[in-house]
Amino acid sequence: MNPAALERTQTTLRIAPLSATTGAECTGVDLAQLKEGEWERLVEAYHQSSLLVVRDQKLAKDAQIAFSERFGELELPIRKDYVGKDFAALHVVSNIGADGKPNNTKGLENPGNFFWHTDASYMKRPASTTLLYAIEIPASGGDTNFANMHAAYDALPAAMQQRIASLRAVHSWEQSRHNSGSRPASEEEKLQAPPVAHPLVRTHPETGRKGLYLGNHTSHIEGMDVDEGRALLQQLLAHATQPQFVYRHKWQPGDIVIWDNRSLLHKASDDFDMNNCARVLHRTVVQGTVPQ
Numbered sequence: 001m002n003p004a005a006l007e008r009t010q011t012t013l014r015i016a017p018l019s020a021t022t023g024a025e026c027t028g029v030d031l032a033q034l035k036e037g038e039w040e041r042l043v044e045a046y047h048q049s050s051l052l053v054v055r056d057q058k059l060a061k062d063a064q065i066a067f068s069e070r071f072g073e074l075e076l077p078i079r080k081d082y083v084g085k086d087f088a089a090l091h092v093v094s095n096i097g098a099d100g101k102p103n104n105t106k107g108l109e110n111p112g113n114f115f116w117h118t119d120a121s122y123m124k125r126p127a128s129t130t131l132l133y134a135i136e137i138p139a140s141g142g143d144t145n146f147a148n149m150h151a152a153y154d155a156l157p158a159a160m161q162q163r164i165a166s167l168r169a170v171h172s173w174e175q176s177r178h179n180s181g182s183r184p185a186s187e188e189e190k191l192q193a194p195p196v197a198h199p200l201v202r203t204h205p206e207t208g209r210k211g212l213y214l215g216n217h218t219s220h221i222e223g224m225d226v227d228e229g230r231a232l233l234q235q236l237l238a239h240a241t242q243p244q245f246v247y248r249h250k251w252q253p254g255d256i257v258i259w260d261n262r263s264l265l266h267k268a269s270d271d272f273d274m275n276n277c278a279r280v281l282h283r284t285v286v287q288g289t290v291p292q
């Protein structure tokens with residue numbers, strides 16, 4: 001093979017662990033033009049570590065969509081104002097207002113992002129994978145935090161594992177809006193996403209690992225007194241988001257973070273100067289299966 005052809009096919013992909021429980025950093029790869037064998041290695045690392053940070057990408061919106069579709073069918077947001085103007089399945093997380101400048105009101109438009117959650121768990125078939133690509137990032141703050149629900153479940157006392165083994169938590173778009181102090185859900189949104197119960201301990205469909213499945217979209221525990229159920233959910237969330245289970249991602253423009261919502265909770269940090277510093281990311285979400 002001539003040298004130019006060899007360069008086109010030979011991989012330079014390197015994958016290294018990011019933390020003890022979660023994440024792998026991938027460099028030397030172009031997600032818009034994968035070389036032979038790279039997809040398989042990325043998928044293997046994704047299943048092993050639940051999260052990939054892929055550095056130095058230059059992804060147009062259509063290229064991000066095309067790469068995301070390798071994971072499965074993309075989900076359209078419930079919120080109509082989140083549907084991208086040019087591509088319905090790509091929405092822009094941004095604090096840039098209509099005047100083209102950063103502002104706090106725009107940045108806090110969806111306060112739910114600043115609470116621990118797993119994407120679209122208020123749906124019958126919640127998200128499997130989310131891909132978030134950094135366009136503009138503040139010099140300081142605005143990290144995204146990820147908590148590993150397998151490690152958190154494994155660390156629970158056996159008596160608690162037994163107590164919660166067959167419980168089902170009700171997830172609700174309407175309750176989620178209330179939990180995060182967002183504007184109330186519209187009637188149309190409530191019809192589109194009525195409350196749904198999922199196992200509190202779910203088994204990952206690819207790896208078979210058990211993990212807690214909860215977060216800001218939960219309302220209560222099915223068949224349990226509402227207050228008692230909420231107290232249990234709070235107790236488990238406090239356990240599951242302790243520092244030893246958390247990986248905090250400090251963004252660089254060009255990073256794309258790909259995470260498994262069946263394994264991780266996430267939340268953005270609101271500790272950046274929203275009135276003066278732009279934070280813009282492109283987000284695509286892949287539809288998963290019914291949690292078991």
Ligand code: SIN
Binds near residue numbers: 283
């Ligand atoms: C999200 O919750 O999907 C967005 C997270 C972020 O803005 O860091």
